[in-house]
Amino acid sequence: MDVLTDSDVQRYQDDGYLILEGFLTEAECDALRARMKDIVEQMDVPPHCRIQFSTNQEEQLKSQMQGSADYFITSGDKIRFFFEKGVFDDKGEFIVPKERSLNKVGHALHAYEPLYKRITHSEKVKGLAKKLGLQSPVILQSMYIFKQPGIGGEVTPHQDATFLYTEPLGRVMGLWIALEDATLENGCLWFIPGSHSNGISRRMVRTPKGTFPLTDFVGCEQEYDDKLFVPTPIKKGGLVLIHGEVVHRSAQNSSSDSRHVYTFHMMDSHETRWSPENWLQPTEELPFTPLYT
Numbered sequence: 001m002d003v004l005t006d007s008d009v010q011r012y013q014d015d016g017y018l019i020l021e022g023f024l025t026e027a028e029c030d031a032l033r034a035r036m037k038d039i040v041e042q043m044d045v046p047p048h049c050r051i052q053f054s055t056n057q058e059e060q061l062k063s064q065m066q067g068s069a070d071y072f073i074t075s076g077d078k079i080r081f082f083f084e085k086g087v088f089d090d091k092g093e094f095i096v097p098k099e100r101s102l103n104k105v106g107h108a109l110h111a112y113e114p115l116y117k118r119i120t121h122s123e124k125v126k127g128l129a130k131k132l133g134l135q136s137p138v139i140l141q142s143m144y145i146f147k148q149p150g151i152g153g154e155v156t157p158h159q160d161a162t163f164l165y166t167e168p169l170g171r172v173m174g175l176w177i178a179l180e181d182a183t184l185e186n187g188c189l190w191f192i193p194g195s196h197s198n199g200i201s202r203r204m205v206r207t208p209k210g211t212f213p214l215t216d217f218v219g220c221e222q223e224y225d226d227k228l229f230v231p232t233p234i235k236k237g238g239l240v241l242i243h244g245e246v247v248h249r250s251a252q253n254s255s256s257d258s259r260h261v262y263t264f265h266m267m268d269s270h271e272t273r274w275s276p277e278n279w280l281q282p283t284e285e286l287p288f289t290p291l292y293t
Contacts, residue, residue: 003124004131012132016196016246017189019232023124023239029179032262035115036144040099045081073206073214073279075107076141077286082106084151096151103153106143110264111286116142120264121291125175128241129291132173135270138288140164140172141280142264147187152253157224159195161244162202164265165275169199172244176263182234185255189240189248190229196246205277215279266291 003020004012012018024032071080087094087101094101109116119125120139129137141164146152164172182188202219224247232240242248244265253259267274269288282288 002131003128009131012241012243015191015193016243017191017193017232017248018241019234020239020241021235022237024119024177024179024237026237028119029177029237031115032119032144033179033260035113036105036260037099039079039105039113040102043081043098070214076280077108077111077283079105079108079112084148084153086151100148100151102146102148104143104145107141107280108286109144109262110139110142111289116144116262119177119262121293126291128175129266134173134266134268134291136268137266137291138269139291140265140267140288142262145259145261145263147250147253147259147261149186149253149256149258152187152259154252155250156221157229157247157249158221159200159202159245159247160242160265161200162221163204163279164244164267165200165203165278166244166267167273167275169245170196170243171268171272172265173267174240174242174244174263174265176240176242176261178234178236178238178240179260179262180258181236182232182238182259182261183255183257184231184233185253186257186259187250187253187255188231188233188259189242189250190231192224192228192247193230195228196243198245200245203277204279205275206279 003023008018008020082103082105083101084103087096089095110120111117120142160174161169161172166172176189202217202221204215204217207214207216229249234240267288
């Protein structure tokens with residue numbers, strides 16, 4: 001199924017991102033949201049797993065934050081829960097309704113949840129990958145992001161290749177699907193067009209076994225001029241294609257509306273080396289899944 005035009009491909013190559021409205025139907029979006037509602041209702045998270053998600057480098061390296069937690073680093077082949085700041089008391093109990101507490105659910109929805117698997121491996125996605133020239137694409141990870149009303153946290157400027165590094169670069173792409181309208185008020189994505197052509201300045205890597213924290217950063221994120229960022233509001237059902245090296249961010253959600261998203265990353269595995277230092281690694285239980293099967 002051909003969902004991209006030649007001009008779409010050129011725009012993606014030039015800017016490092018592309019907006020495609022109407023990629024999913026309203027019914028498909030509602031079905032994904034309804035299934036996640038069921039997953040959250042059945043969620044039973046042990047207190048020691050009630051960690052908070054952050055993209056801030058210093059916070060990622062603290063013992064209770066995402067980057068250094070075993071719960072995170074072993075989540076690539078599982079479905080696990082990651083929370084916003086300030087949703088637990090000092091005893092680890094919820095102080096907000098649990099459905100309003102989550103930052104995201106990841107990272108293997110595409111493998112274990114039939115509805116998410118069907119969307120991820122849809123003919124639309126396969127057609128898009130073929131139009132972009134991906135020879136042997138594999139699915140790396142998937143996430144459901146909530147961007148909760150009022151507390152949905154800021155995602156600081158970053159490049160996905162910082163966390164999903166390949167040699168050569170340029171083999172990873174994110175597909176970010178809005179399950180609700182993404183607006184300026186509730187935290188839509190912002191990009192620096194063309195920034196995918198400048199390489200990366202920071203990597204998150206696994207530390208040697210037996211050391212702590214479990215991950216560390218090599219290099220540092222550059223300072224970016226705020227004026228370079230372009231907002232990308234998008235309607236429910238719309239898709240944003242994200243090049244692995246394009247710089248992007250999103251602001252805190254200060255509105256009364258959530259901004260639910262289903263997102264996943266794929267890599268063209270043809271003549272590509274996946275770094276063994278990446279936090280995410282294929283496992284015997286879940287190798288990286290070929291898209292075209």
